[in-house]
Amino acid sequence: MSELTVLSTVETSLAYLMKNYTDYNHWANCTLVNWLKTKPHAVLEIEVHSSFNTIRQTLIHILQTQSYWYSIIRPQISYEDEDFTGNLEETFERIIAQSEEMAIYIENLGIDMLQEDTLVISQWFECNFPNFEYIMHCMNHSTYHRGQIVTMGRNLGFTDAPMTDYNFYNVMAK
Secondary structure, eight states, X not given: XXXXXXXXXXXXXXXHHHHHHHHHHHHHHHHHHHHHTTSOTTGGXXXXXXXXXXXHHHHHHHHHHHHHHHHHHSTTSOOOOTTOOOOHHHHHHHHHHHHHHHHHHHHTOOHHHHHOEEEXXXXXXXXXXXXXXXXXXXXXXHHHHHHHHHHHXXXXXXXXXXXXXXXXXXXXXX
């Protein structure tokens, strides 16, 4: 196998992984939100010891972080959810819409854009990584907090959390 063929295979695999992982993220967020919609809204506002005080606040954090990284990957849009404090229904709608928008955008990104370095200078850090690294970070961050929400739900008495693992998505949900 030539070096060019190997490089092409790696690039194709990277593009597939980024597109699949953002599709997975959208599916997992929809699955989680649909589960949470079956719960009394007042319970999703009960304070539980975690990174964020309530399930709604954790969802807002996922939304804000996804929006932040999306604005880094797609610089022609602005970071618009920084001050979002919507009610539960608005939060549900916004996180699903934002996840879908990001998945569609990544679906149409070429390998050059996925591999292009983007300088990020924020109040918390400075880095210059390829866009695919930011995509992976964003998707992993959302996965981490979805897990927290399931644990918070368990502490609130929910015993029917949905399966949102990446492998489950690939095997059963695609």
